[in-house]
Amino acid sequence: MGAGQSTASQIPPRALHVLRVTPSSPASQTNIEPYFDFVVGYKGDSLASHNTVDASELERIVESHEGRTLNLLVWNSKSQETRVPSRDWSSPQASLPDPKEPEAERKPSLLGLSMRMCEPEFAMDNVWHVLDVLEGSPAESAGLVPYGDWIIGWSGGVLSAEGDFYDVVEAHIDKPLRVYVYSYDFDTIREVVLIPNRHWGGEGLLGCVFGFGLLHRIPPLPADREPGAIPRGSRTPAPDMPD
Numbered sequence: 615m616g617a618g619q620s621t622a623s624q625i626p627p628r629a630l631h632v633l634r635v636t637p638s639s640p641a642s643q644t645n646i647e648p649y650f651d652f653v654v655g656y657k658g659d660s661l662a663s664h665n666t667v668d669a670s671e672l673e674r675i676v677e678s679h680e681g682r683t684l685n686l687l688v689w690n691s692k693s694q695e696t697r698v699p700s701r702d703w704s705s706p707q708a709s710l711p712d713p714k715e716p717e718a719e720r721k722p723s724l725l726g727l728s729m730r731m732c733e734p735e736f737a738m739d740n741v742w743h744v745l746d747v748l749e750g751s752p753a754e755s756a757g758l759v760p761y762g763d764w765i766i767g768w769s770g771g772v773l774s775a776e777g778d779f780y781d782v783v784e785a786h787i788d789k790p791l792r793v794y795v796y797s798y799d800f801d802t803i804r805e806v807v808l809i810p811n812r813h814w815g816g817e818g819l820l821g822c823v824f825g826f827g828l829l830h831r832i833p834p835l836p837a838d839r840e841p842g843a844i845p846r847g848s849r850t851p852a853p854d855m856p857d
Contacts, residue, residue, distance in 0.1 A: 626689055629654045629667050630729035631737050633772065639726020644699035646727070649766055649796070649803060650691050652734050653727070657685035657698055669731055676724050686725075691738050692835050730772075740773050741766050741796075743830035744822060751814055751821020756806045758822060762799040764832050765824070768792060776826050783810045783819055796832060 629652035635641045654667050656675055676684060685698045742765040747753045765779065766772075769792040773779050783791065791808045810819035824830075 625694070625735050626652065626654045626667070627733065627735075628731060629689060629734050630669060630672070630727075631732045631734070631772075632688075632727055632729055633767075634728035636726035636728070640724070641699075641726040646688060646699050647690065647803075649794070652689045652691070652732075652737075653686055653729060654689045654696060655687040657687060667731075680724055689734065691734060692832075694834070737772075738831060740775065740778070741826075741830070741832055742779050743825040745825050746823035748816050748818075748821035751816055751818075752809050752811060753820045753822035756808045758795065758806065759797065759799070762797055764796045764798070764830075765793050766796050766803070766832075767794045779824075783808075786810050787812070787819060798832065798835075801835060 632646060632648050632651045632653065635646055635648055653672070656672065687696055688699055689696045744753070744758045744760055744763040744765070747758050747760050768779075768782055770782070773782070786808075787810050789809070791810060793806050793808060794803055795806045796803050808820060812819065814821060
């Protein structure tokens with residue numbers, strides 16, 4: 615996989631959602647970003663004509679390129695652009711774990727990517743925006759940051775509906791719960807360990823207020839945004855859901 619230029623593009627109707635980049639794999643040597651990147655094809659295919667990825671065909675192409683350079687085409691949900699992944703690794707990104715959903719794609723394994731077929735337009739809907747963190751709570755102990763953090767998944771994979779996260783929290787009372795958190799301020803993904811409990815001294819299992827839905831999706835990154843800047847409009851009041 616080599617470097618290439620980015621080009622503005624429409625949201626692909628279907629793509630392979632990158633959930634995990636295996637350490638020390640070919641993919642780990644590029645700037646492929648878990649969660650925000652979607653594999654839509656490879657350089658030289660007929661993507662322009664059908665505008666969707668064929669997982670079986672991609673797997674065959676990967677196998678035929680073993681030991682040789684293969685330029686994937688990757689669409690990024692933040693930049694809304696399609697690019698060929700570069701080898702210029704700008705910052706370490708946490709990897710999401712292997713998902714447990716039946717639809718998850720474990721191949722092409724030669725790349726070191728765990729992916730699942732999805733519709734990118736809806737794949738980014740299920741995120742939980744951290745709006746408030748109570749003092750002394752499990753959420754505060756875990757370092758969650760109000761307004762700047764979004765929970766995007768957990769150690770079991772991605773979450774597919776609004777109630778899924780609360781079900782996972784209930785199932786981990788007094789047990790460690792590993793979640794993956796996107797920081798808008800630093801444009802990074804990190805692993806956070808929460809321990810939901812009823813005896814921390816306040817309301818709820820986490821002591822955290824979340825926002826879910828259209829108004830709480832991860833906002834696009836402006837090209838001129840400086841690191842640490844608060845997302846524009848992130849403090850707009852909206853219906854909240856306590857844990």
